[in-house]
Amino acid sequence: MIPNEIPGFNFDLGETVDLLRDTVRSFSDDEIAPRANLIEQNNDFPKDLWTKLGDIGVLGITVEEEYGGAGMGYLEHVVALEEISRASAAVGLSYSAHSNLCVNQLRLNGNEEQKKKFLPDLISGEKVGALAMSETGAGSDVVGMKTIATKNGDRFILNGSKMWITNGIIDDEGTPADIVWLYARTGTDERGRAEITTFLIESGMEGYSAGQKIEDKLGMRASTTAELVFENCVVPSENIVGMPGESKIHLMRNLEHERVALAAMSVGISRRCLADMNSYASEREAFGKQIRNFGQIQRHIGESWADYRAMRAYVYDTARQIDLSKAGQRLDSDGVKLFATTVAKNIADKAIQVMGGYGYVGEYVVERLWRDAKLLEIGGGTIESHQKNITKDLSTNSSAIEQ
Ligand SMILES: Cc1cc2nc3c(=O)[nH]c(=O)nc-3n(C[C@H](O)[C@H](O)[C@H](O)COP(=O)(O)OP(=O)(O)OC[C@H]3O[C@@H](n4cnc5c(N)ncnc54)[C@H](O)[C@@H]3O)c2cc1C
Secondary structure, eight states: OOOOOOOOOOOOHHHHHHHHHHHHHHHIIIIIIGGGHHHHHHTTTOTHOOOOOOTTTTTTTTTTGGOOOOOOOOHHHHHHHHHHHHOOOOHHHOOOOIIIIIIIIIHHHHHHHHHHHHHHHHHHHHEEEEEEEBBBSSSGGGGOOOOOOEEEEEEEEEEEEEEEESSOOOOOTTOOOEEEEEEEEEEEETTOOEEEEEEEEEEOOEEEEEOOOOOOSOOOOOOOOOOOEEEEEEEEGGGGSSSBBOHHHHOOOOOHHHHHHHHHHHHHHHHHHHHHHHHHHHOOOOTEEEGGGGGEEEEHHHHHHHHHHHHHHHHHHHHHOOTTTTSSOOHHHHHHHHHHHHHHHHHHHHHHTHHHHHSSSSSGSSHHHHHHHHHHHHHHHHHHHHHHHHHHHHHHOOGGGGG
């Protein structure tokens, strides 16, 4: 049972968001939270949830209704992600890879035929989507990618491998993701940097397979992470997104969206940890008193509340204002992720501390959330990348500080 939550001021996100939140929260309470510890212990990706998430209409939140989507905005997407992550951050991560990294990008960048062909099955949950950008030797420096696609008539031949791909494997048999939004190098510009093209990879394409499943992760264990391998994989021209060599802008824009999504996951993690530490502080007694009477425990709870509220306001404000059609909003996409992810990890840490030995064991959940929160400081861009980007952008746009 997730303890009752504390009201505080309403963020006044509007009726649509409130209704969506209620739907996703009750789904997450019924379908995800009760099995969250078990799927984590078993490293078990709960694929059966996908059609259920499709049924409640959250796999294509930002997609127009004509393709089967909900026609809502990014704020709604962020709230759904927050609610799912409160129950299981690992399910939240896989959900985000599917609905944001794959579906939302396809909606923004795909052509009409591609949207008609791929979106309905992704939105119903019949198919699981992923995004493949990182490689063993190219993470923060993603443009240094080595996976290469060579033009051959009206097709491209892909060779290389991608690493760390969420939803890369979707079952125990090692089946690779059904649809992958893949970035590969198709040329080199005058500065020696990769010219990047986006390909839609489909399960069953010759030369496309899953490599190793990454085992023994610190957290996010119910979300699969895998290597994807491309060996003379033939991709027809209709599976190329946009113009060859021109994907760098939407790759960067995609990272901005991803960072806001990962910040939203931090809100869900923090809310659960705060609720749990708060109720525990009333239940637990030491030296004849509820532990919430001790000043040091009050510091953990009080600071967590203030940090959580500040994080929430920044996340909602960024999600409200971000223009999905534009690149160049990373001051706040990076700012909000830099702040929220570390705050979430610290709140989870405080929850463990308040709960003493019990906080350190799986049954009490917060240790799982602490392990999950750590990933958010790395995935989708490390906190050092955000520090670098923000400092760089403020050097050319210092007026942002006074705005
Ligand atoms: C569980 C999990 C799921 C993931 N899911 C996906 C996915 O679905 N798709 C995908 O494409 N990728 C995914 N990733 C990859 C993730 O985005 C990368 O791990 C991340 O971008 C960091 O890259 P790296 O691991 O290569 O670290 P590196 O880039 O090698 O960084 C190592 C260290 O060096 C620091 N560093 C690097 N460059 C600089 C610099 N210029 N200045 C200061 N410090 C620097 C970093 O901040 C970090 O501390 C996932 C990773 C994990 C662990």
